[in-house]
Amino acid sequence: MKSGIVQMPNVFFVLAFIAFSVSGSLCLRVAGERGGTQGIYFFAAGNVIGFIGTIFLTLALRAQQPNIIYALCQGGAFCVLQLAAFLIFRVPLTAFQWLGVTLIAGGVCCVQIRF
Numbered sequence: 001m002k003s004g005i006v007q008m009p010n011v012f013f014v015l016a017f018i019a020f021s022v023s024g025s026l027c028l029r030v031a032g033e034r035g036g037t038q039g040i041y042f043f044a045a046g047n048v049i050g051f052i053g054t055i056f057l058t059l060a061l062r063a064q065q066p067n068i069i070y071a072l073c074q075g076g077a078f079c080v081l082q083l084a085a086f087l088i089f090r091v092p093l094t095a096f097q098w099l100g101v102t103l104i105a106g107g108v109c110c111v112q113i114r115f
Contacts, residue, residue: 013060014072020053021077022084029089068111075108 027046031039060069082101085091093101 010060010063013056013063014069014076017053017056017060017073018077018080020049020056021073022081024048024050024053025081026084026088029085071108071111075104075111079105079108 024046027042027049031042031046033039034042057069057073060073063069079101082093086093
């Protein structure tokens with residue numbers, strides 16, 4: 001860990017990346033469903049929100065090992081996005097697909113374990 005950067009803000013950066021990444025992806029989904037000017041607005045919002053998320057990813061990468069940060073950010077965002085898509089858009093997943101999401105979440109947790 002580099003000097004001047006403490007652990008707690010790193011948790012904030014990871015959570016902020018997940019929140020912005022998921023929000024941006026959801027905006028892009030809405031943009032795909034809507035047409036005209038409203039779709040363009042959601043498309044622009046999704047891209048801006050997603051870009052802000054990459055800033056938080058960059059800040060998180062400055063503080064810890066990249067393999068851990070990438071697993072937390074990308075894996076966490078994937079799992080949260082699947083849950084959000086299910087709750088908001090009623091995107092159906094089979095039991096086997098939910099198992100896959102659960103295994104990814106478990107893998108994200110395993111990456112952090114040190115022996």
